[in-house]
Amino acid sequence: MQLSSPSRGRAADASARRRPGRVASGPQVFLLLLALLPAVAGCGTRLPDSAFTARATRPAGATPGATAGATAGTTAGATAGTGEGHGSANPASDTGVSATEIRIGVVTSLTSPVGSEVFSGPRYGAQAFFQALDDRGGLHGRTVRLVTCDDGGSGVGNQDCVHRLIDQEHVFAFVSGSVLDYAGASYVSGKAVPDVGGQPIGTAYDRWPHLYGIYGSAAPRDGRSVGWNGTLYQSTEVFRFFKQRLGAGSAAVVAYNQADSARYAGQLKAGLEAEGYRVLLQTVDFALPNFQAVAAAVHADGSQLLFDAMDGRGNAALCRALDEAGVTVAAKVTNVQNWSESVRDDYRSSPGCRNALWATSSSLDYEDGQYPAVRDFRAAMARYFPDRADKLSAWELEGWAGAQWLTDALDSCGAAPTRVCVEAFMNRAERYDAHGLILPASFVPQPPPTGPVRACLNAARWQDSAGGGQGGWVTQVPSMTTNCFDVPQLPYKP
Known part of the structure; x- marks a missing residue:
């Protein structure tokens, strides 16, 4: 089942709060x-008008991006061929990082009461991105291993997934989450685990630090209240x-x-x-x-x-x-x-x-194949998930963009990625557009809008x-x- 409405705002979300663990029926x-x-x-x-000045003059077909040439293919190619950080040269620099791999968690309400397709798109997009990345040599000699968890669309299930991935699987970060009830958000934030590119279905991404929704947020995100003292716009x-x-x-x-x-x-x-x-x-x-x-x-x-x-x-x-x-x-x-x-x-x-x-x-x-980043996405989906040709969606593309965002943040750390380094990339003043896939976004807090x-x-x-x-x-x-x-x-x- 799907819903119809205008697209969501960057600092706003109209969803009602839900009690953790409540599973709906009827x-x-x-x-x-x-x-x-x-x-x-x-x-x-x-954004101020100046933020778009350069983009307005970009040649047709060019791909805008914060880090040139760092798509799923070219990022891997650039890092795998340099000889930097291969094998034993890679330090176990943080939780979930070994000499050969980085463990990333993905939580999805795959078997939620509203059906498997409602929330699954971002996960498939992220999986396709990292499979393409790994097939091209990984990131600084490391493969990315996705650890997935289906929370069943309930708050209790979400908390179970979050605890399992953090406490047992020891993932480095979360990526491209899409859940019905993000009841585990406070635990993720409390453990300072970066959550990058998630879909802001509830209000968690406008409340908690260490959570970075795919559309950015100008709210304080101090954990005390949603938005600006409980107000969104x-x-x-x-x-x-x-x-x-x-x-x-x-x-x-x-x-x-x-x-x-x-x-x-x-x-x-x-x-x-x-x-x-x-x-x-x-x-x-x-x-x-x-x-x-x-x-x-x-x-x-x-x-x-x-x-x-x-x-x-x-x-x-x-x-x-x-x-x-x-x-x-x-x-x-x-x-x-x-x-x-x-x-x-x-x-x-x-x-x-x-x-x-x-x-x-x-x-x-x-479907807009004039953009190289879209062509990369479609080629990877066709290769790794050919059975989803009739299910392609904007959410899958945004899941891919979330994976790109986390990859660029990891790449900025070189051969020794840390959560602190990744979050420094996420919190930087420069806005990020996932190589033109999304509108430029950031997480720099701003005062409440006045005009x-x-x-x-x-x-x-x-x-x-x-x-x-x-x-x-x-x-x-x-x-x-x-x-x-x-x-x-x-x-x-x-």
Whole structure:
């Protein structure tokens, strides 16, 4: 099951807090599914205009990056061929580091109540990256051994995974985590184990030090409270983008008659209204939703955009109702978690609605082969996980980017990597973009926002005519690093 919403913000997350160890069933599954609904903040990074000056003039096809030539292939080639740090010359410099390998942990809610595919993407992306790295000689003569753990989607399971990987497997760091309930976050932080490139589904990555989400964070992350004394911020670049790109001035928001869904729909409505939209808010019964009535209301209103606070089941049913009623919208906006090949089948019975799907994110389109880093990702996925050709997703690409980030941090340490050295790389002032795969991000704490910020995003649209008639996601902006807007930030309590 998947959820549809605008892409998450860098310093914001709309998920509700969950008690550790609570496993959902029935309607409770939906309550946990709502944790996947990112904040209305789009994917935007908060950068001054000067941060994009050089990128705006980069030649077409060039790959931006913080460390030139350090993709999964070239990093390994550069380090394996130098004679530096091979065999016994490598010191056992820190926990999880031996002369021949580095142990890295990956925790995923693979068998969660919401299904195996919802959280698995980042893990596959990271596995493909490190397999490609190891096949090319590893990093400074060491292979990277991934130790995986499935927490089952529960807080207790997550704590068990965290303790096992830290206390028994003695991993050096975590990478590209994607879990339903990160109940073990405080233990990871307390042990000063770097956690790099995780998906910020909950609020842990905006609270705890030593945790580095894939989108960066400007929050203090001192462990005392989430965000800035319990407040996070959502920005409105997603809505501004569609207003300017499609000339949209009206939008419908569909939610269940359930508290978390209604709360998130309220955030959507607030963000849209801050950008001057006329908003139609529609609520349906969770058990017996009347999507035909929603379709009729959207048609009568003339809504140009469609957002929702629902699960994949609801989205598919809503799209069927829209197609059956002959209702069209300029864009049905989904998020990075739904940016995947699965829409080919999920929306098979509603091709009209499927061709109105737009996705926004802080990362490149995983189908956009003009970028060498994307081509590296796709080649590795095809080689190591050929059975996932129909499951490729933006989350897999972001899992790969998280592995790239940790690898570059390790590489900065030379032949004697330490956690302190890795965290110095993560906490540096220079922003990082995983060789152009993600918008530049950092973890330098900033004061609470007081005015408009510069926020950027990528956008793609599903088109059945793309990919030789097979259908696919087609990037809709020349460059995500220049597709930027000065937008307000709206405070909220997670």
